[in-house]
Amino acid sequence: MSKEIKGKIAVVGEGDSVMGFRAVGCSVFPVADAQETLDALRRLCEDGYGAIFLTESVADNHLVSEYLAVLAAKTWPVVTLIPSLSGSRGLAMGRLKANAEKAIGADVLFQRKG
Numbered sequence: 001m002s003k004e005i006k007g008k009i010a011v012v013g014e015g016d017s018v019m020g021f022r023a024v025g026c027s028v029f030p031v032a033d034a035q036e037t038l039d040a041l042r043r044l045c046e047d048g049y050g051a052i053f054l055t056e057s058v059a060d061n062h063l064v065s066e067y068l069a070v071l072a073a074k075t076w077p078v079v080t081l082i083p084s085l086s087g088s089r090g091l092a093m094g095r096l097k098a099n100a101e102k103a104i105g106a107d108v109l110f111q112r113k114g
Contacts (some may be wrong), residue, residue: 009050014084015083017084053081056090
């Protein structure tokens with residue numbers, strides 16, 4: 001059973017990319033592969049984390065993407081993709097663009113009608 005969500009924030013990704021977030025009070029969860037990422041995401045949901053930041057490099061996997069789609073249909077947790085130290089893969093901007101178009105019916109980020 002899920003615990004009450006109390007504003008806990010987690011950062012999941014490769015170790016070098018997530019460790020700095022510990023300094024600002026986030027819980028960090030270094031992962032090495034898709035299975036570890038899925039395990040961490042499931043555990044964080046069960047533990048009542050309200051916000052999860054996930055590096056694009058660990059999110060760029062079919063299994064992880066499928067689970068993120070399941071989480072996107074729920075109110076909590078809010079999962080936000082962030083670039084890793086190796087740079088952005090464009091996944092975060094793509095999700096933001098798709099969500100904006102879904103919400104308002106137009107591409108406000110690139111100023112094209114949807």
